[in-house]
Amino acid sequence: MTTLQSSEPADLLENAEMGASLWRDAWQRLRKNKMAVGGGITLLLFIVVALLTPWLAPYSYEAQNLDLGASPPSAAHWLGTDVFGRDVLTQVMYGGRVSLAVGFIATAVALLIGVTWGAIAGYVGGRVDAVMMRIVDILYALPFMIFIVLLMVVFGRNVLLLFLAIGAVEWLTMARIMRSQVQSLRQQEFVEAAISLGLSPAAIIRRHVIPNALGPIIVYTTLTIPSVMLLEAFLSFLGLGIQPPQTSWGLLISYGAETMEEYPWLLIFPGLALTTTLFSLNFLGDGLRDALDVRGSKD
């Protein structure tokens, strides 16, 4: 049943048809999901604006205009001004920098800790796994919300601590996901085949386990960012998160809520910014989950 090829083996790769890797399949599927694409583009836009804010913002951050006071949207101030006459658009842009930064950085912290923890526990198994996951279980049972409130009250002004506190909550679920992925992969026959070939554990993890575990990690990371941002906004709203002179969307919303009867735009615009970002992240995350979930055709 051999198909005779007249070409030399040296041309083996050139003459071969390109394969369709699973990543490419997933990407195609993602592209067709309009909501996810929309979310992704919006998110990208927000990130770019946030990065370029110091150059893009129409007014400087501190600029006040006490004569003007709070005013509705106008040509000069697209989103209006607050009680001190500060431009709302500028406020929202600077607030976005902080909120997005917290979201991404805290998630990155959680990702790093969680993935490493889970991968080790999942691959090594046995007692090590039992101990590591027992720690996770106990920490998981702690009522974190309460603790974070406490922490922020106690050590309040420290933004770094905010990142760490939030990251400390989220890494647990990340660890659980990674561990279960690694565990199930480890039992897959292609990993057994790799072992029987004589590959070292490091090579197996690098080449066989991690590429196949990435899917759920990517999805979960994308979905963690919005929940982290929500947490930051929640704390800031209670006065326990970001403190002035810095600002974040959560803080802006809390000010806006106080004066919403007279100056509703102070509530609506930061709220819109936050909600849109969360929407984008969630749609993107859902789209990624759908795209990566199908593992390719089986016979």
Next chain:
Amino acid sequence: MLRFIISRLLQAIPVIFIVITATFFLVRAAPGGPFDAEKVVLPEVKRALEAQYKLDLPLHEQYFAYLSDLAQGELGPSFKYPGRSVNEILFSGLPVTAELGFYALLIALIIGVTAGVLASLKPNTRQDYIPMSLAMIGICMPSFLLGPLLVLVFGIYLEWLPISGWGSIPGDKILPSITLGAAYAAYVARLSRAGMLEILSQDYIRTARAKGLPEWQVVGKHALRGGLIPVIAFLGPAFAGLLAGSFVVETIFQIPGLGRFYVQAAFNRDYTMILGTTVFLSSLIVLFNLISDVAAAWLNPRLRSQLSGGGQ
């Protein structure tokens, strides 16, 4: 089964212990004492107050004194409100928060499960997209945004509903309950949709149809049982979240509940109040998690018999 419950309970004890200890030392470690924010107090008066509240003892002695009080169910006097004990304040706020949480949970379950199940029956059609888009809004709009917006629209512009208080004006429980429950309705909707979709694709659903069962029985009797287990398991974390959410909702709507007291106590460095509330709330959360875990396990016949020590 009993053994499972007991082992879970035993696991919960170290957790609560860690909570108590960590909270105790954290609060003491914070800069600022309970009386610093007050107007200037004469040093002798300050010393007397500190003695009364045992603040002049070394730290570890305070700790053990507190533990022994706890064992007797005594949460101590409040620092901030002389003459009132933590127990008193706690139990005045508890019924309010409990009721708020209960209504919110009810809303979350009824709306969430209905929406999720309906969506799962006709995936990728309008019956699916509409509820799920609404659910997405629920997830992306935090309670501290939704609350003020609802107040703006229904309370101020339309003047249909009252915007503060609890139990004083008829209808003043509606907006807070919706605000608190909305996000959870959204989560429950997504969870039940996912759970139902998973079950509906199982072989035994096809068997049920092949027996000629009417569709409502296929869904109601065969699918629902398994499909809602994720929702039951979610109840534990949901409870913790509702409690946290009550902080915000009670602040927005001026509701005299536990959440609001807790936040105020945190600001005021009211040691005993913070400690007492934390211990109490944490114990509740741990208990609720336990109940939800046990319930989810019990609902699965296979786990049930494994845990009862029976089964092959």
Next chain:
Amino acid sequence: MSLLNVENLEVSFVTRNGTSKAVKGVSFTVEPKQITAIIGESGSGKSVSCYALLGLIPSPPGRIDGGVASFEGQNLLTLSEAELRKIRGSDIAMIFQDPMTCLNPYLTIGEQLIEPLLVHRNLSRADAKTRAIELLNEVGIRSPDSTFDSFPHEFSGGMRQRVMIAMALINEPKLLIADEPTTALDVTIQAQILRLIADLQKHRDIGVLFISHDLAVVSDIADQIVVMEQGEVVESGAPDAIFNHAQHPYTQKLLAAIPSGERDSEEAKDDALINVQNLRTWFHGSGKTEPVKAVDDVSFDIHRGEILGLVGESGSGKSTLGRSIMRLAPVTGGQITFDGIQLTGLEGRDLKDFRSRMQMIFQDPFASLNPRMTVYDTLAEPLLLHNVCQRAELDQHIAKLMDDVGLARNFIRKYPHEFSGGQRQRIAIGRALATRPEFIVADEPVSALDVTIQAQILDLLMALGREHNLTMLFVSHDMAVIRHIADRVLVMYHGKIVEAGPVKQVFNNPAEPYTQSLLSSIPGVAMM
């Protein structure tokens, strides 16, 4: 007057990738009180045809394009959902392939059993329960009362399939559709269930539509056989006509693919490549529960150049034994010697060097290849790891491997999911051969493949074995395959070897009762 008369049935599936026709004008009948068997491989449309009869094809993707299915004066294909519901579970009943997933784990067996009675007959619960217990007795369940109140997870596959049969027959249907009811069962259980279905059919005078991929299985019980390929009926007739005078090339191919005959092996040489002594692989659960003795004190030799068959049912420990020899499962006791060297003592670098001499082929061709590596990467990995060749010669070696296993060279950059099951297995075989091993463990390498592909892969393995002078341990539950390919055979049961010997001897003169029951369970007596 046929019980069921299907004419020109056409079914398509509409997906976002296009419309594909799964059933292209299929016709067959089921006569009253007879068994009609539909045979086909995957993609033949056999299951779809039968699901269409009861309207059980999911409607958004599936669509019935045409045809007539007459049953008791009605055309099943044009009935409304409500009318179909009246027929399902009462006049026509169905049983499915995998008994482990076909019963609702959250409801008791009894609850599920009485449902057809409650829905179609309006019986009271008490009456329904009595009737259900009668049925449980009839299908051979020993303690029907306690079974009634138990949950499915407490029972084995064979028992659950009996419950399914009881559930199907409880309303005295006129037609029973059985979709591969024994495929997922062990061979001895399969024989029992087949016997049960045949007996019940005669006893109750019902017509049966039996779907299978296995000609041997249906040869014993069918009155009529319909052969399907790619959505069409290619041949139909009585078993005798099909087996002895097959007309269509596809039927002939199917018949030829059935493994038959025995190897002509010379006398066993004494040259043992592998020696296993008192091997024990026990798995300890948590706490003080009894360990699972997967491999329990097993000793045997494998001679150079021979294919040693290892046969057993599920739970016998045969896979674990293969894995233990490959040092993939932790050995609890005993020793394994390979070419004079103690395998069980090796670790680390020494073990790695050894690995190039022995390789394994796994059962599931999809799971045994890394989905994110191309064929090139998969084949290159062992070559580079064990320095079989220089980088410059890599392409050459890989090309030769592709030729050896019969894969077109220009597929080299494709990913596993782009291949069929048989092709993936070829890639796996290529990977196993890359380091030029002396010994290969093949763990059910063809069990997941269609029967025609199975034959090709078996031929490939035998050819490669001869060409490279391989020693092979061939693990399988399929007696016919073992007889076809192996020189000697070990029969395994509950972790122990109950019988061993040359294939000819063991198969023609089995000494042990278990071996005898295994052999008597092999379907296809009618074809001999």
